Amino acid sequence: MNARTPRIAAVRRVGTALLASASAMSLTACGVIDGIGGGDSSASPEKGDDITVGLLLPDKDTARFEKFDYPLIKKEVGTLTDGKGKVVYANAEASPEKQSEQFQQMIDDQVDVVLVDAVDAKAIASGVQKAKDAGIPVIAYDRLAEGPIDAYVSHDNELVGEVQGRSLVEELGDKAASSKVVMMNGDPADPNTDRFKEGALAELDGAVNIVKKYDTTKWSPDVAKANMAKAIAAVGLGDIGAVYSANDGMAGAVIDALKEAGASKIPPVTGQDANLDAVQRIVAGEQFMTVYKPFLQEATNAAKMAVYKVQGRDLEFDSLTQESVDSPTEDDIPAHLVAVVALTKANIEETVIKDGVYTADQICTSAYKADCEQQGLE
Numbered sequence: 001m002n003a004r005t006p007r008i009a010a011v012r013r014v015g016t017a018l019l020a021s022a023s024a025m026s027l028t029a030c031g032v033i034d035g036i037g038g039g040d041s042s043a044s045p046e047k048g049d050d051i052t053v054g055l056l057l058p059d060k061d062t063a064r065f066e067k068f069d070y071p072l073i074k075k076e077v078g079t080l081t082d083g084k085g086k087v088v089y090a091n092a093e094a095s096p097e098k099q100s101e102q103f104q105q106m107i108d109d110q111v112d113v114v115l116v117d118a119v120d121a122k123a124i125a126s127g128v129q130k131a132k133d134a135g136i137p138v139i140a141y142d143r144l145a146e147g148p149i150d151a152y153v154s155h156d157n158e159l160v161g162e163v164q165g166r167s168l169v170e171e172l173g174d175k176a177a178s179s180k181v182v183m184m185n186g187d188p189a190d191p192n193t194d195r196f197k198e199g200a201l202a203e204l205d206g207a208v209n210i211v212k213k214y215d216t217t218k219w220s221p222d223v224a225k226a227n228m229a230k231a232i233a234a235v236g237l238g239d240i241g242a243v244y245s246a247n248d249g250m251a252g253a254v255i256d257a258l259k260e261a262g263a264s265k266i267p268p269v270t271g272q273d274a275n276l277d278a279v280q281r282i283v284a285g286e287q288f289m290t291v292y293k294p295f296l297q298e299a300t301n302a303a304k305m306a307v308y309k310v311q312g313r314d315l316e317f318d319s320l321t322q323e324s325v326d327s328p329t330e331d332d333i334p335a336h337l338v339a340v341v342a343l344t345k346a347n348i349e350e351t352v353i354k355d356g357v358y359t360a361d362q363i364c365t366s367a368y369k370a371d372c373e374q375q376g377l378e
């Protein structure tokens, strides 16, 4: 399922995550992406600037959605439409039923386009079909919704898993082969979960000894914490060599479970999302790494795709969606995939601080001051 057939193959297999990220960044930096938008070069616009973009996001447990994705999309829609375009936003709070009601409301309200980050990629398909029937284009945001979507914008999700897996193997070094690893995967209803898992297993299988694997309903940190307690009981605290955690919310819970079980030293734990508390745990040496996904690029390009689609700016839309993906229900969906970067103690400055995601002051609160000073983060 979902075999990807990129028309531009460059981004994904560049080698190290850092290079992959740099190549994606340079697309923006050199104007290949940004240079396309914003101008008046549009071909036969269907609508003016007075447009409404519906935005459906999946949950509030993961900080990125309300902290970055929503405000960034809103801002870019404003910029692209001279402040005349609106974003109508709804968060499903991890409920597929709630998301389907929110979707229906947007169809009833006749928004011009919907950006949907599905709680459940299968369950959302009927909403996508209804929107399509009502003549409303749908762009899948971050997670590949099933049904007749018009386009998809996301990070390179298999690469996310590869970066997590490869970083863990490198960190374990010559201890890798003998290390017992617990694997905390995400929500099975989220199609990204399988991509993360596939990418990670491509690096971990054969390199470490995976002793326990768990799926995590709704990406819930509470569920991850309970599973980690089970893993500790089954494997033995001292015998757990590392924990692959698919995201930061779960990484925090895993670390709490390890501490509550009496761990004096936390083994390497991975994450994803560069949540502020995860970056602080990295500074403190409690979490080994996270995956930094440049939300700015994903959100900004999503806003562009939505506005171009509504305004009939086909050339600009096509230029932004030069890759393609298959979902379980559709083939050749035009896509834009942003690469990612491994974030460890070593590159906090060059990633989240440089990109303005957090200031050093936000990271280096009193509990982290000493570690920050030691690492030259001020």
Ligand code: GAL
Residues within 6 Å of the ligand: 059, 062, 064, 142, 143, 186, 190, 192, 193, 219, 247, 272, 273
């Ligand atoms: C994924 C998303 C991640 C993370 C996770 C938890 O689909 O790509 O960034 O937020 O969901 O909700």
